[in-house]
Amino acid sequence: MSTKGRVMRKRLCIVVHPLFVLLLASISLADTLEEVSQRGTLRWGGDASGGGPYIFQGADNQLTGFEYELAQYLAAELGVRSEYVNWEWEMLPQILDRGSIDVVLNGYEWSEEREQLWSSTIPYYIYKLQLMARIDDDSIRTWEDLRTEQGQPRKRVGVLQGSAAERYVESRFGEAVELKKYPEVTSVMGLVEQGQLDATVQDVPIAIHYGREFPGLRGVGQPEAPGYYVAFVRAHDEPLRLRLNEAISNGLADGTLRRIYEKYGVWNNDQERLAEVAQNWPPVVAAAPSRWANLPHYTRLLLLAAWTTVKLSFLSMPLAMSLGLMVAIGRLYGPFWVRWPLEAYVELIRGTPLLLQLFVIYYVLPQLTGVSIPEFWAGVLGLAINYSAYEAENYRAGLLAIPRGQMEAALSLGMSTTTALRRVVVPQAVRIVIPPVTNDFIALFKDTSVCSMIAVTELTGMYRFLFQSHPRLMLEFGLLTALLYLAMSYPLSLMARRMETRFKRIAV
């Protein structure tokens, strides 16, 4: 159960997090610039996992990337050493508030929402969005080709979860395309190359850097929708912000930034505008709307995602139970050449993480077989297979708990072993294991959150998405999400208790 434990802990940590963050944010008000010079290091946060050309492991396994070098340059300008802190990308602003780092510098686009919570430096890079499709796919030649005629299947467009690309495609195309969100960049490109997706929209640096690894892809049309990468400091760290602005301006003026960017192939004419943009920075931000203004809308989104969670669990659990029952019967009553492969199956499935199994089903299987499964069904299948191993063990224990006399009495009436199992032994075993199976159902129900890693937007996935785009409401979203989970799992517990009492009088 170790994998389950881990997954659940992760979810828990995401839900609990906002409480701490808000609490701690109000405490750390000391002057960070002073702290930085006393400490002698500038702590900056980024996420190196799949992060080329921003921050990534180079050929010699050393960290490198244009932002990595930029940070080193900035630290040097401040007269301190650069200290890199690696963290999950979407949580970087949260650890900034917690005081673990001084600045977030990792492809963070400027947005009003973010400016309301943190202070941005002047932009250090102007990015655009690049549409990419397969070389041999003639149906996509311009951005507008993403819209299909009515009746035609919609184009499937993959984006990085929480990215500017996601917001742009959503606002420009809305329901006209099938938008799929992934936690990682390169896998999306792979999915387009394999044909599971029709196109992807990526920040230009990403398209440049990883395009080489996917020769089956090409850029479509001109890059669009410019935006600004900025570094964020805590809201009240004005001295640090000004000092960083100064350093960026100097680097722009003396060509240092250009040198760094050219080294990674990401310099282009757009960057000429950086100095001009810096003059009126930051843009004026409208007063924050009331916290509650959009809550009904978000609640609706969370409810829709909760419905996906319900569908995932209620489709996968019956599958897991039937599969598990068959495995258990095969292990107990089958011939030896059925027994040991089944035993191997149970051990293999129980001994590997659900997430890994989902990745195999969703990413690896299509490469091997050429048959791809839509992400929702891949999720259902993955959960069903994973839990079938646990259910097999439950049912095995249940079957073993039925006295031998039951089987003998059935056989002595002339029943075949199969009939005896079906009519006499299994119905009793199934009743005995109702409590453990229900417990597993509740666990599965929460494990559905892992499906957000293969682009199924279930409740936890939606929560992550919402708090990334509206970090201000992290606490509200967290509470809402927790409430929704509770509202779904509590009836399950009640149902389980009722079934238990109902079957207790029948149990042997």
Next chain:
Amino acid sequence: MIEVRRLVKNHGLLRVLDGVSLSVRRGEVAAVIGPSGGGKSTLLRCINGLENFQEGEVQVDEVRLSPSGARREMGESLRALRRRVGMVFQQFHLFPHMSVLENVISGPLYVLRRSRDELEVEAQQLLTRVGLADKLAARPEQLSGGQQQRVAIARALAMKPEAILFDEPTSALDPRMAAEVISVITDLAKSGQTMIVVTHAMGFARSVSHTIHVMHGGRVAESGTAQQIFEEPREEVTRSFLAQTRAN
């Protein structure tokens, strides 16, 4: 109709049956008595194929069971045999998830695939016969031990077996409940039902059976009519066993 020939069964190193031969004619009631551990129950379980054996043969009409090894191919003949030979266990083994009625019709319903309506009428008659007509809808756990055993008898009868094997049918019951069961079995015997009864209840064995077999150490030590066995036992084994049961 039931022929057991030189049956040998080993439990590991222990020889449980050591060349048992026995024959039961149609309509005959045979009782098997003898000290515990003599192989009585094992013999019964071999006759309807719940246990395999190493040597010898069991034959019920034209259906034959031979020693282990070949048993896999015998699945069909095993079932054919069990359809003819019912069994009643010491611990009843009613199906706890079914009502009394469902227990009784479970054999013909799932094995012979007969229609439920027809079977329910028959089951009602059978339950009347064992004195439980009012317990149709009850669950096994709501019944006393004696009632459960009578349901088990009705369940075996529902298959219309040619013979019924009783494996210590009253050993798990207190005397009053045992009496109910004995009276049902006695009625059955009078109606001409072929049966083999393994029992420790000597009075019952004596009154119900035409033939008595005394088993000891995995062999049939002595066979004879009830009167002969109880009044003029020929073998020392029989004499000491009977003396012991009387002393108790």
